[in-house]
Amino acid sequence: MSQLTPEEGAELIQIATDALRQWVVCAQTYCGTPVHPALIKPGAAFVTLKRGAQLRGCIGRMIPIDPLYRTVADCAVAAGTRDPRFDAVREEELSDLKLDISVLSPLEAIDDMSLIEVGKHGLHIERGGRQGVLLPQVAVELGLDRERFLELTCSKAGLPTGAWKQGAVVKVFSAQIFHSGPF
Structure with a gap:
């Protein structure tokens, strides 16, 4: 889109x-x-x-x-x-x-984790029927570096934190974010 x-x-x-x-x-x-x-x-x-x-x-x-x-x-x-x-x-x-x-944006599978840009990319990690997603802004809000972002997304999927190195499919996406005022 x-x-x-x-x-x-x-x-x-x-x-x-x-x-x-x-x-x-x-x-x-x-x-x-x-x-x-x-x-x-x-x-x-x-x-x-x-x-x-x-x-x-x-x-x-x-x-x-x-x-x-x-x-x-x-x-x-x-x-x-x-x-x-x-x-x-x-x-x-x-x-x-x-x-x-x-x-x-559409999901894009990646093999080279150095291409992940913290603050620009969100992560989708999947292995063995389990999947986890973290939005791009989460890494910024929590002050995560690339490796910790990968680990936390694995954890969210219920996977070991190192699963991104062990056969998990890692996909990136970007997001256009809109904020509301109070209801």
Whole structure:
């Protein structure tokens, strides 16, 4: 998917916000349609919810099957209600939340780990049916170097931290990130 404009990003933020609010407040699925045609194209994305600096939910889709706006709406609701690490978001929490949308580039398999650019690339590591994903901004937020980024992604997959050296398939991707203000 090509780069989105700031206006398209703002519309995605509004869609994600509306979708989560509609679900939490009214148990209604988002039914809107986007103004910008680029948002109708298939797209892969993650939606990250934060309360202050604390993670409150993060769910995404790596494969661009559905229209990007639908992926974002569905992932916003899932991040707020189905991330197994957290209880479902309650209506009274909405005003304390901010969200980030990471629109993903296609995955690209790599063999040379020196090509990984911390802060530019996210990682997808898979071996033996297990897979882990970390977004590009995670490495920056946690102050990780390349090797620690690889190890943490392996750990997220439930693999030994050195699995990236032992037959795991490593793929990189980039993300265009859009940030919301408070709900």
